[in-house]
Amino acid sequence: MGVAERREREREQRRARIIDAAERVFFRLGPLASTMDDVAVEAELSKGTLYLYFKNKDDLYLAIACRGLSRFVERAKAVGDTDSGYEQLRRVLEAQHRSALAHPEHLKTMLAWMASGFTASPDAPGYDEYLALVTTLMGRLVAIVERGTRDGSMRADLDPVQVVMHCWGGSMGLWMLVLNRDAIAARMPVPCDFDALVPSYAEMILRAVAPRPDKEAP
Amino acid sequence: MGVAERREREREQRRARIIDAAERVFFRLGPLASTMDDVAVEAELSKGTLYLYFKNKDDLYLAIACRGLSRFVERAKAVGDTDSGYEQLRRVLEAQHRSALAHPEHLKTMLAWMASGFTASPDAPGYDEYLALVTTLMGRLVAIVERGTRDGSMRADLDPVQVVMHCWGGSMGLWMLVLNRDAIAARMPVPCDFDALVPSYAEMILRAVAPRPDKEAP
Amino acid sequence: MGVAERREREREQRRARIIDAAERVFFRLGPLASTMDDVAVEAELSKGTLYLYFKNKDDLYLAIACRGLSRFVERAKAVGDTDSGYEQLRRVLEAQHRSALAHPEHLKTMLAWMASGFTASPDAPGYDEYLALVTTLMGRLVAIVERGTRDGSMRADLDPVQVVMHCWGGSMGLWMLVLNRDAIAARMPVPCDFDALVPSYAEMILRAVAPRPDKEAP
Amino acid sequence: MGVAERREREREQRRARIIDAAERVFFRLGPLASTMDDVAVEAELSKGTLYLYFKNKDDLYLAIACRGLSRFVERAKAVGDTDSGYEQLRRVLEAQHRSALAHPEHLKTMLAWMASGFTASPDAPGYDEYLALVTTLMGRLVAIVERGTRDGSMRADLDPVQVVMHCWGGSMGLWMLVLNRDAIAARMPVPCDFDALVPSYAEMILRAVAPRPDKEAP
DNA sequence: AATGAATGAGAGTTCATTCAT
DNA sequence: TATGAATGAACTCTCATTCAT
Numbered sequence: 001m002g003v004a005e006r007r008e009r010e011r012e013q014r015r016a017r018i019i020d021a022a023e024r025v026f027f028r029l030g031p032l033a034s035t036m037d038d039v040a041v042e043a044e045l046s047k048g049t050l051y052l053y054f055k056n057k058d059d060l061y062l063a064i065a066c067r068g069l070s071r072f073v074e075r076a077k078a079v080g081d082t083d084s085g086y087e088q089l090r091r092v093l094e095a096q097h098r099s100a101l102a103h104p105e106h107l108k109t110m111l112a113w114m115a116s117g118f119t120a121s122p123d124a125p126g127y128d129e130y131l132a133l134v135t136t137l138m139g140r141l142v143a144i145v146e147r148g149t150r151d152g153s154m155r156a157d158l159d160p161v162q163v164v165m166h167c168w169g170g171s172m173g174l175w176m177l178v179l180n181r182d183a184i185a186a187r188m189p190v191p192c193d194f195d196a197l198v199p200s201y202a203e204m205i206l207r208a209v210a211p212r213p214d215k216e217a218p
Numbered sequence: 219m220g221v222a223e224r225r226e227r228e229r230e231q232r233r234a235r236i237i238d239a240a241e242r243v244f245f246r247l248g249p250l251a252s253t254m255d256d257v258a259v260e261a262e263l264s265k266g267t268l269y270l271y272f273k274n275k276d277d278l279y280l281a282i283a284c285r286g287l288s289r290f291v292e293r294a295k296a297v298g299d300t301d302s303g304y305e306q307l308r309r310v311l312e313a314q315h316r317s318a319l320a321h322p323e324h325l326k327t328m329l330a331w332m333a334s335g336f337t338a339s340p341d342a343p344g345y346d347e348y349l350a351l352v353t354t355l356m357g358r359l360v361a362i363v364e365r366g367t368r369d370g371s372m373r374a375d376l377d378p379v380q381v382v383m384h385c386w387g388g389s390m391g392l393w394m395l396v397l398n399r400d401a402i403a404a405r406m407p408v409p410c411d412f413d414a415l416v417p418s419y420a421e422m423i424l425r426a427v428a429p430r431p432d433k434e435a436p
Numbered sequence: 437m438g439v440a441e442r443r444e445r446e447r448e449q450r451r452a453r454i455i456d457a458a459e460r461v462f463f464r465l466g467p468l469a470s471t472m473d474d475v476a477v478e479a480e481l482s483k484g485t486l487y488l489y490f491k492n493k494d495d496l497y498l499a500i501a502c503r504g505l506s507r508f509v510e511r512a513k514a515v516g517d518t519d520s521g522y523e524q525l526r527r528v529l530e531a532q533h534r535s536a537l538a539h540p541e542h543l544k545t546m547l548a549w550m551a552s553g554f555t556a557s558p559d560a561p562g563y564d565e566y567l568a569l570v571t572t573l574m575g576r577l578v579a580i581v582e583r584g585t586r587d588g589s590m591r592a593d594l595d596p597v598q599v600v601m602h603c604w605g606g607s608m609g610l611w612m613l614v615l616n617r618d619a620i621a622a623r624m625p626v627p628c629d630f631d632a633l634v635p636s637y638a639e640m641i642l643r644a645v646a647p648r649p650d651k652e653a654p
Numbered sequence: 655m656g657v658a659e660r661r662e663r664e665r666e667q668r669r670a671r672i673i674d675a676a677e678r679v680f681f682r683l684g685p686l687a688s689t690m691d692d693v694a695v696e697a698e699l700s701k702g703t704l705y706l707y708f709k710n711k712d713d714l715y716l717a718i719a720c721r722g723l724s725r726f727v728e729r730a731k732a733v734g735d736t737d738s739g740y741e742q743l744r745r746v747l748e749a750q751h752r753s754a755l756a757h758p759e760h761l762k763t764m765l766a767w768m769a770s771g772f773t774a775s776p777d778a779p780g781y782d783e784y785l786a787l788v789t790t791l792m793g794r795l796v797a798i799v800e801r802g803t804r805d806g807s808m809r810a811d812l813d814p815v816q817v818v819m820h821c822w823g824g825s826m827g828l829w830m831l832v833l834n835r836d837a838i839a840a841r842m843p844v845p846c847d848f849d850a851l852v853p854s855y856a857e858m859i860l861r862a863v864a865p866r867p868d869k870e871a872p
Numbered sequence: 873a874a875t876g877a878a879t880g881a882g883a884g885t886t887c888a889t890t891c892a893t
Numbered sequence: 894t895a896t897g898a899a900t901g902a903a904c905t906c907t908c909a910t911t912c913a914t
Contacts, residue, residue, distance in 0.1 A: 045874085049875070051910070165395060253884080472889085
């Protein structure tokens, strides 16, 4: 049985190395301009081999999305469960901002994928993994907000799901602007501090979910 | 002189009809999967004719973006300049939401374009028009927030440009979620009211820019 | 009848102006890269109008060839008929060299046409004119050599037609090299004086057709 | 190691077969009218496969030119180095004439290429090979004439490079006429023996480079 | 398991030519 | 006569995918 296990392990390693290569290529050229040939060359593998590990280009795309997402999820988990809901949300937002700053290309790739319509077909091998990640992340975030509404660190009348979507979707939209800062700056009539954009967005969110001040200090 | 005028008018009409057709195709297939052949068939024109009116596919893309944007701009202008800054912002957000609801396909196309990196080259014929629209819109929005900070209807410590970007970018991001509601809903562990997403986002923004209640009622 | 004549004259002028424009375009871009659109713009005429004066692009090509050829013919005629055959040949070669130096683009265009296989169809409107020119030129040159063989200024055993073809074809070939001097120079292991090429060729021809020296000076 | 070698050999064979097919097509239709589709059909290969072996149409063109040129070079080398310069030149000219007679289509293709301006870009894969061939050929011919001027079998005052260019360029020009014999014959006022054209040209060249008879027989 | 040659449909774009006005 | 919008076939080149070895 050692042989089968070693094989499986080797297979996983090889798969991971292909994703590594694909990430480098996708980040360099964008997912659209990247070809399977580019990925094969970068992975020092033949093109045919790629198809032994990934059903098609979209499946490879999905695997990259999973990676990015799992980084987010890990950060969200690392925040822990001891603080107040408000504090946890603050730290999650901060953690994600740091994560995005560290891997902006990941974000770019994911955005391109989202904006082009989430083409992953449910029968792609990586689909289940991806689904599990989203579910985990969303569940975690919703739980944080729910806790906040209960422990009094957030307004009680918030709809947790809506708040999570505001955090998630809004951040995505702002990152879309930040990642295209050059193109946008050229079109803005007034200067904009792009580096401050996401932090100030988090600030605004937090201010909006905070309980009314007059209720804070009776 | 009537002839030249009529020609010019007919040319504009034909151009508009091509954009109509392109919109339908782009919305049906997505801008990436759409081909110039598809557009030609939809417009009941030969492919060569397309190139009489648009330099290339990107230029056609840009024309669609311009159209969507100009709808936004018109709505923003229609809000008028008589109310308080806060009230104007509220109405602009509301107007844009209605606009987006009426033409979601536009938004989808624009998002795909933004996420793939704003490829418009400055020498495309429609570029200047596009630029002017963005500048107008951004200028208008910034002016509204500036007014709000001065007339006391918004917090005085707001950075108007940041607020505008939060409105703009955040809405985009949320619309990205709404437009992919089916794909996302399948991945959400808890149900989400997608129709409420953008309105509740506007509400949150407005709440965040409003002056502190304890300063409102001294 | 004055009206018809004026019309005919105007038609000729318009035709000539189109050829002017076509020459400029062909010389600038080469006959292959030149489009009927380019010619129409250069002629400040609509594309459709071009087809009122020329059956198709080849016919326009032919008209340009005629122009170049008629210049040659005029130079050949201007040499006169008073000198010895040898002297006339010398002066014709010299005249053609000067003509080619003055209008190298013409030569280039004609060469491209010849090398791509003389595509003129006999039913093109300008075909007869072109044919007449070639006939005239060849007849003139052959007559010169024939005279030379009879008046003792050339070797008596020459075949006049062969000599004319050597002059004509050989010059063409050498001009082909001269016109591509840059490309060729880059490929030559030894330097070459391209300016001397055609004159030295004429010299060689003349030396070869000259009577044996021992017969010159008895 | 046998596998890699076999692959390489097969690759060369396939490449050669594509050039075969391209030659047939180019000769039938002319290089301009020939399309990559035509070549693919003739080679019984898919269009995509062509691009695995040749970067683009020009590269395929270049490969054909190389082939024709290498035949010339081989003939020039086969002449050997034992005779007088004059005799070597005579035999080279003769050899090239036979070569051209055997493969006129090659000549036609090369002429079309030359006349359209030597478009080969230096980064085409076959460019170096082509360059080496031209350099070899030119060097060989110049060496022959130099030898002739030194060994007394040619006039001492000849410029070897000029003579070589006369041979090369002049022959090209005459072949251009021969290859278009039908079109030209229809335009000639007097009959012309096209088959004799190149041999009689070689004769003329040889006569012109030969030393003066009165110096030969003192 | 790995290869890489082969595929072939289809992309965007061009341009000589036509024809209704 | 002159126009120029419209055509549509043809072009070169790309690339995700397959399959014999």
